[in-house]
Amino acid sequence: MVTSSTPVRSGYRPTAKTEQLDGLISLLSPKEQKALRDRHPVVLSISGRFISRILIAAPTHIVWDTLTDYANFSQFLPTVVSSRVVQSEGDRHIVEQVDTRTILLATVRTTVRTENIEIPQKRINFRLVGGDMKKFDGHWQIYAVTTSDAPDIEQTLLVQSADVDAGSVFFEGIVHTLIPESLKANVKAIRNEAESRV
Secondary structure (H helix, E strand, C coil), rough: CCCCCCCCCCCCCCCEEEEHHHHHEEEEEEEHHHHHHCCCEEEEEEEEEEEEEEEEEECCHHHHHHHHHHHHHCCCCEEEEEEEEEECCCCCEEEEEEECCCCCCEEEEEEEEEEEEECCCCEEEEEEEEEEEECCCCCCEEEEEEEEEEEEEEEEEEEEEEEEECCCCHHCCCHHHHHHHHHHHHHHHHHHHHHHCC
C-alpha cells in the first residue's frame, strides 16, 4: 500500500461539481445499477470496447491522486510488477507497465507503454504507444457523486472506457473472458487504495 508520505503530484484541490449517481447510471440495467450501489465493479463490452464502472467511498481528489500515482501502480494493481514514468511534460505522461499473469498454466509477461493526457481532476485520455499489445486506447473519467441513501457524503464514480486488442491469436479466443476480469480486478484495486487514503 502507498503510505501517506508518498508525494502528491497534483497540487490543487478544486471543489468538484457533485452529481446524483442515479442520473449517471440511468442507462444501466436495474441489476447493473444495484451491483454498483452494492460496491461491485460493472464491466460491459460493446463492439470490442470495454466500459468499467465502480463507486468509490472517497472524494474525487483522492481518486485522482490514486489514478495518477503511475510510479506506484505495482504496489496496488494486482498484476503489475513494475511501473515507471518514462517521460513527463505538463499534463502529458508516458508510462511503461510490466504485467505478469498466468494464462492456461503459462506465465505471460506483457509490457505496455501508454501516453496519458490529463484533464486535471476530471479525465485521463490514454493511448498505446509501445509494448506487446496491438491496441489499448481509451480514457478514465471521474465524477463526484452523491447517492440517495447518503446524500451528504461525497463519493466518486470512476469510469474507464477502453478499446483493447491483444494482437495475438493465442489471446483471441479468451480475451472476452480475460479482459473483463482483469478490468474488474484493477478498478477494485484502485477503489481499495483510494479508500485507504481517506
